[in-house]
Amino acid sequence: DQQVKQNSPSLSVQEGRISILNCDYTNSMFDYFLWYKKYPAEGPTFLISISSIKDKNEDGRFTVFLNKSAKHLSLHIVPSQPGDSAVYFCAASVLNQGAQKLVFGQGTRLTINP
Amino acid sequence: GAGVSQSPRYKVAKRGQDVALRCDPISGHVSLFWYQQALGQGPEFLTYFQNEAQLDKSGLPSDRFFAERPEGSVSTLKIQRTQQEDSAVYLCASLRGGRETQYFGPGTRLLVL
Numbered sequence A: 001d002q003q004v005k006q007n008s009p010s011l012s013v014q015e016g017r018i019s020i021l022n023c024d025y026t027n028s029m030f031d032y033f034l035w036y037k038k039y040p041a042e043g044p045t046f047l048i049s050i051s052s053i054k055d056k057n058e059d060g061r062f063t064v065f066l067n068k069s070a071k072h073l074s075l076h077i078v079p080s081q082p083g084d085s086a087v088y089f090c091a092a093s094v095l096n097q098g099a100q101k102l103v104f105g106q107g108t109r110l111t112i113n114p
Numbered sequence B: 001g002a003g004v005s006q007s008p009r010y011k012v013a014k015r016g017q018d019v020a021l022r023c024d025p026i027s028g029h030v031s032l033f034w035y036q037q038a039l040g041q042g043p044e045f046l047t048y049f050q051n052e053a054q055l056d057k058s059g060l061p062s063d064r065f066f067a068e069r070p071e072g073s074v075s076t077l078k079i080q081r082t083q084q085e086d087s088a089v090y091l092c093a094s095l096r097g098g099r100e101t102q103y104f105g106p107g108t109r110l111l112v113l
Helices: none
Strands: A010-014 A019-025 A032-038 A045-051 A056-059 A062-067 A072-077 A086-096 A099-104 A108-113 B005-007 B010-013 B019-024 B031-037 B044-050 B053-056 B065-068 B075-079 B088-095 B108-112
Touching: A010 A019, A019 A032, A019 A086, A019 A108, A032 A062, A032 A099, A045 A056, A045 A062, A045 A072, A072 A086, A099 B031, A099 B044, B005 B088, B010 B019, B019 B088, B019 B108, B031 B075, B044 B065, B044 B075, B075 B088
Parallel strands: A010 A108, B010 B108
Antiparallel strands: A019 A072, A032 A045, A032 A086, A056 A062, A062 A072, A086 A099, A086 A108, B005 B019, B019 B075, B031 B044, B031 B088, B044 B053, B065 B075, B088 B108
């Protein structure tokens, strides 16, 4: 029972163009969503988040969009740079017992081509 | 230290062997999580501590898995009688609490032969 799904295992984008990574979830109790980035042999690092009361959050080149009715979120990276090549994980959470337990998607490997 | 550290970084175990994986969280971080990441998958929740109290262990896959954080800082994840399906990367994350950012360690890659 995969509560958070990233249906694209990989994505290849040309440098300078927009990268769009997608994520779907099934549990309507989730109220906070995050994107993490992971390089090989390293742990995931936090990128950007969005609360369920918002539909957009922007931080520099990164924007996350949330469509609650469709239970869908996306991460836009503009412009894409070679250093953005990594695996991106979408995660959803609900606050429980004082902390948020993250439920991750399977990840999307993004490759930025020069 | 500056970030979350985990040791060992790599562990090869024979099936049936016991292993212990260590996590040193960021100083002052109250909350600590353990996740298991199988090959090609996202991290999956195992267990959660607030200080020394283990508040949620619903993700531990079997009673062979045991975690502790006796002094509310360093945590150890112990796997008894390891099986091949235990092969995965085990990630530790710490945070100050609530909706604060979870900071992940580099993980311990466990291979059970």
